[in-house]
Amino acid sequence: MQRKHLNAGPVAGVFYCPGTEDPISFIPRNRIQVAVLGATGAVGQTFVRLLADHPWFELNEVAASERSVGRLYGDVAQWIEGELPPHVAALPVLPCDPSIVSAPIIFSALDAAAAGEIEARFARAGRLVFSNAKNSRMEPDVPLLIPEINAGQLAALPTQRKRMGWPGAGAIITNANCATTAAVIPLAPLHAAFGIEQVFVATMQAVSGAGYPGVPSLDILGNVIPYIGEEEEKIERELPKMLGRWNGSTIVPAMIGVSAHANRVPVEHGHTVCLSIKFREPVAVAAARDVLDAWRGDAASRGLPSSLDQPLVVTDMPNRPQPRRDVGFGRGMGVTVGRLRADPLWDLRLVALTHNVVRGAAGGSIFNAELLVASGELGAA
Numbered sequence: 237m238q239r240k241h242l243n244a245g246p247v248a249g250v251f252y253c254p255g256t257e258d259p260i261s262f263i264p265r266n267r268i269q270v271a272v273l274g275a276t277g278a279v280g281q282t283f284v285r286l287l288a289d290h291p292w293f294e295l296n297e298v299a300a301s302e303r304s305v306g307r308l309y310g311d312v313a314q315w316i317e318g319e320l321p322p323h324v325a326a327l328p329v330l331p332c333d334p335s336i337v338s339a340p341i342i343f344s345a346l347d348a349a350a351a352g353e354i355e356a357r358f359a360r361a362g363r364l365v366f367s368n369a370k371n372s373r374m375e376p377d378v379p380l381l382i383p384e385i386n387a388g389q390l391a392a393l394p395t396q397r398k399r400m401g402w403p404g405a406g407a408i409i410t411n412a413n414c415a416t417t418a419a420v421i422p423l424a425p426l427h428a429a430f431g432i433e434q435v436f437v438a439t440m441q442a443v444s445g446a447g448y449p450g451v452p453s454l455d456i457l458g459n460v461i462p463y464i465g466e467e468e469e470k471i472e473r474e475l476p477k478m479l480g481r482w483n484g485s486t487i488v489p490a491m492i493g494v495s496a497h498a499n500r501v502p503v504e505h506g507h508t509v510c511l512s513i514k515f516r517e518p519v520a521v522a523a524a525r526d527v528l529d530a531w532r533g534d535a536a537s538r539g540l541p542s543s544l545d546q547p548l549v550v551t552d553m554p555n556r557p558q559p560r561r562d563v564g565f566g567r568g569m570g571v572t573v574g575r576l577r578a579d580p581l582w583d584l585r586l587v588a589l590t591h592n593v594v595r596g597a598a599g600g601s602i603f604n605a606e607l608l609v610a611s612g613e614l615g616a617a
């Protein structure tokens with residue numbers, strides 16, 4: 237990604253102190269208008285909550301299905317957590333139509349059944365769309381973005397715009413499935429350091445991952461459901477793409493074999509993943525630990541409002557991470573890794589936890605949008 241230096245002038249970009257590699261976050265002169273599609277659902281509400289006091293973005297448009305359109309947001313959203321910002325409660329719910337919703341940045345928390353067509357319509361209208369749905373994730377020129385690990389995938393955007401005929405800044409940038417996000421963050425530095433050949437993933441996924449109202453209480457209380465529709469397939473294909481690279485015409489997935497088991501458990505927020513890893517060559521636990529401890533993510537991801545100084549922490553407590561105790565780490569943007577140990581069949585085992593609706597969905601999308609703004613993408617409009 238192109239870097240801009242502090243003395244480069246007042247244009248959007250990640251600025252670096254002259255003569256150093258220390259990034260300084262760029263602060264736009266005016267807050268940028270953003271809209272949330274699917275604003276009434278579990279992820280949509282998290283967008284509303286996280287955007288309430290965002291230093292760069294201002295939320296003044298919310299949209300959802302015909303069921304909600306024309307009513308006040310505060311009347312239709314079954315508000316789940318924290319305080320509903322009063323100015324958002326008073327907004328009318330708009331239809332998901334780019335001739336009515338005017339913001340240049342669109343956060344989409346749409347159900348997959350609706351997302352494909354609607355998100356494309358917004359991109360065709362020149363908007364930057366940050367999608368949480370599965371529909372576009374596996375397109376070869378659509379970034380499946382996590383700023384700390386694969387900011388280089390943004391180089392695919394000109395090709396995407398050309399292929400789709402989208403004008404200006406029009407583009408779709410996606411988030412991974414929330415369980416994949418929990419797995420890929422610790423895997424990325426290990427893959428960069430040692431080269432991963434195969435990964436086995438077993439998930440324990442929170443009920444908020446199923447949206448609102450989600451899984452019936454009689455199905456999940458005191459129970460474990462060893463099936464989440466399409467989840468295993470998503471993890472198995474998204475993980476290699478996220479660790480892949482743009483080669484000038486396509487995002488080439490990393491050559492990593494993935495086997496996933498997905499389970500729904502009676503936890504409110506926080507997806508836990510148990511990973512067993514086979515490297516190309518044997519790797520000692522201590523060497524893997526050193527890599528994870530030192531990891532701070534790609535320099536492009538630093539200095540943004542959602543950046544963490546340390547996006548991943550390794551705990552030595554033998555009974556952690558736990559959703560109840562660790563899901564809030566880094567305002568829900570951090571990943572907690574524990575139980576780092578040798579694997580008797582392969583090389584390494586670990587457990588990772590992240591907040592599925594924050595880091596795995598709304599918070600991840602907002603972070604992605606910050607990266608795009610900082611890299612000058614909005615200026616392409």
Ligand code: NAP
Nearest residue numbers: 274276277278279300301304347350368369445447448597
């Ligand atoms: P949800 O609670 O069921 O919310 C779905 C939203 O989509 C609601 O706002 C709904 O509006 C809207 N919608 C449904 N059909 C529509 C249509 N035809 N036109 C316009 N709007 C429509 O789901 P969620 O959990 O928030 O998930 C949203 C998306 O994020 C999904 O694609 C999901 O796979 C993905 N995701 C979720 C998580 C998670 O942890 N929950 C994590 C990562 C990704 P109404 O209220 O008006 O019906």
